Amino acid sequence: MGSSTNRHPARLRRSVLTVPADNPRALAKIASLDCDAVIYDLEDAVAPAHKDGARAALSAHLASLATRRGAGEDPVERIVRINALSSAQGGFDDLEAAEGMADLRVILPQVPDAILLPKVETPHEVQRVADVLSEADAPDSVRLWAMIETPRGLLNVAAIAETGRTSGGRLDCLIPGLNDLAKATGVMPQPGRPYLVPWLMQVLLAARAFGLDVIDAVFNVIADGAGFAAECQQARAMGFDGKMLIHPAQIAAANAAFGIEPAALARAEAIIAAFASDAHAGKGVIRLDGEMVELLHLAEAERLVARARLLAERHRLQPDPPHS
Ligand SMILES: CC(C)(COP(=O)(O)OP(=O)(O)OC[C@H]1O[C@@H](n2cnc3c(N)ncnc32)[C@H](O)[C@@H]1OP(=O)(O)O)[C@@H](O)C(=O)NCCC(=O)NCCSC(=O)C[C@H](O)C(=O)O
Numbered sequence: 001m002g003s004s005t006n007r008h009p010a011r012l013r014r015s016v017l018t019v020p021a022d023n024p025r026a027l028a029k030i031a032s033l034d035c036d037a038v039i040y041d042l043e044d045a046v047a048p049a050h051k052d053g054a055r056a057a058l059s060a061h062l063a064s065l066a067t068r069r070g071a072g073e074d075p076v077e078r079i080v081r082i083n084a085l086s087s088a089q090g091g092f093d094d095l096e097a098a099e100g101m102a103d104l105r106v107i108l109p110q111v112p113d114a115i116l117l118p119k120v121e122t123p124h125e126v127q128r129v130a131d132v133l134s135e136a137d138a139p140d141s142v143r144l145w146a147m148i149e150t151p152r153g154l155l156n157v158a159a160i161a162e163t164g165r166t167s168g169g170r171l172d173c174l175i176p177g178l179n180d181l182a183k184a185t186g187v188m189p190q191p192g193r194p195y196l197v198p199w200l201m202q203v204l205l206a207a208r209a210f211g212l213d214v215i216d217a218v219f220n221v222i223a224d225g226a227g228f229a230a231e232c233q234q235a236r237a238m239g240f241d242g243k244m245l246i247h248p249a250q251i252a253a254a255n256a257a258f259g260i261e262p263a264a265l266a267r268a269e270a271i272i273a274a275f276a277s278d279a280h281a282g283k284g285v286i287r288l289d290g291e292m293v294e295l296l297h298l299a300e301a302e303r304l305v306a307r308a309r310l311l312a313e314r315h316r317l318q319p320d321p322p323h324s
């Protein structure tokens with residue numbers, strides 16, 4: 001089966017904000033923000049001594065959203081980044097002792113939209129977590145996301161992405177972690193990310209080969225709005241679906257960069273209408289406004305229109321644009 005047919009349904013993931021699960025003010029702030037998705041972090045943003053408190057705070061936070069989510073009226077996708085699902089000794093054999101397992105035990109009853117696995121290095125890890133979810137009777141709707149942020153993970157990224165087919169189809173999205181990769185490799189942060197772009201494209205290619213979404217890495221310099229906007233534009237041009245964010249001040253620029261331009265939407269609607277017209281019934285290729293348009297462009301147009309519908313639905317559920 002080709003990748004395009006394997007691709008998951010269109011989702012809106014322009015702005016994916018991370019929030020440390022042990023920061024009550026930031027947790028409370030989310031309701032007023034216009035991000036498409038939130039990653040609640042139980043991993044690196046939470047100090048070891050605060051892990052239990054963070055789990056309890058996150059569980060209560062998700063429980064407070066349960067009614068709205070159950071009614072399908074939550075405009076935000078909610079993802080939990082757990083700790084590693086290997087034990088402190090480094091293996092799966094001692095799974096019960098792992099911090100990540102403790103995260104799952106507390107969080108899974110609240111049915112988040114996805115679990116984000118940090119520092120994934122092998123396909124086996126994704127499969128193992130998928131098995132744990134199935135054993136815990138987690139609904140099929142609970143997806144898996146994976147961070148690719150170690151040299152070994154990068155070398156294995158194609159095999160990891162392929163678990164989107166084998167892990168009960170739960171794997172849904174990849175995110176490169178450039179802070180960890182920079183730490184592990186010595187590559188220095190630079191405008192334009194010249195030495196990191198090949199790795200970013202490797203992650204993107206692996207994701208696309210197996211029909212996954214892919215979100216660009218965080219930009220650490222909160223005060224550098226122009227640098228952040230430029231990096232969003234670069235990521236958009238590279239093909240990313242959105243950007244992982246660390247601060248509310250980054251939401252508007254990400255939404256703009258990965259949003260849908262009116263002209264692109266009008267063009268997509270024109271392509272769909274043209275292929276549906278009697279004049280072009282059954283054709284594989286047509287001429288539209290002086291350009292060749294093939295069925296592959298029709299598929300792209302349908303995806304863009306589907307995303308536009310999601311955006312309209314998001315605005316229906318959250319009509320007053322919140323501040324960021
Ligand atoms: C980076 C921060 C610690 C900065 O915090 P602070 O200086 O306190 O922010 P502000 O005073 O400017 O905050 C203004 C208001 O916004 C709220 N706020 C701040 N950050 C967030 C957030 N992330 N989500 C929601 N709300 C947020 C504040 O509460 C203020 O509101 P109010 O209380 O009403 O006044 C902080 O921004 C932060 O913790 N950011 C997230 C850090 C994080 O999650 N890190 C882990 C992910 S990064 C990663 O994964 C890297 C990857 O693994 C890799 O290897 O590359």
Ligand SMILES: [Mg+2]
Nearest residue numbers: 149177179180
């Ligand atoms: Mg990291």
